Every structure is written in C-alpha cells, then in structure tokens.
Amino acid sequence: MKKLILLLIVVLCVWIGVNYVRTGQVALFPTVVNGAEQEVRDLEKEIAGVNEQINQAGRSAGMTGLDTTADVSALMTRKEQLEKRLAEARKKLLH
Secondary structure, three states, rough: HHHHHHHHHHHHHHHHHHHHHHHHOOOOOOOOOOOOHHHHHHHHHHHHHHHHHHHHHHHHHHHOOOOOOHHHHHHHHHHHHHHHHHHHHHHHHHO
C-alpha cells in the first residue's frame, strides 16, 4: 500500500513537472492557450529578458568602467522590434 501511494505521488510530480515545462505554469491541468496568446506571452518574456540584459550591461559598465553603449544600443533596437511585434500580436488577439 505504501509503495502504491509513493508511486502515485511520483507520477503526480512527474505530470506536474511535464506540464510546467510545456506551459510554464505549475498546475495539474493547465489552461490551454491558443497561438496568439502564446505568442504574446513569449514576446513579453523575451522583452523581460532584453530588459535584464540592458540592466546587466549597465551594472557591468558601472563596475568595470567599460563602454557598453554599442551593446545597449543593439539591445534597445531589439527591444523596439519586440515591442512592435507585441503590439501587433495584441491587436490580433483582440480581434
């Protein structure tokens, strides 16, 4: 009986782990999202990543005194492109 309960707990943990990897949500039965919603979420995550890279470049420039303007300029261009794509994706989602 104990082995059966342990097996069920392990299977449940694996199921939740697989769902987390696939959807990014910790849930037994995650909500199903369509392509447009997933695109919006992915773009928002990508913008957050670019913002973090910009912040990291600023911190490293402050600590080491290196010139990071070229790096930050490229990241800002990338961020602007992502924001345009995000705005378009949100328009598609609303219509």
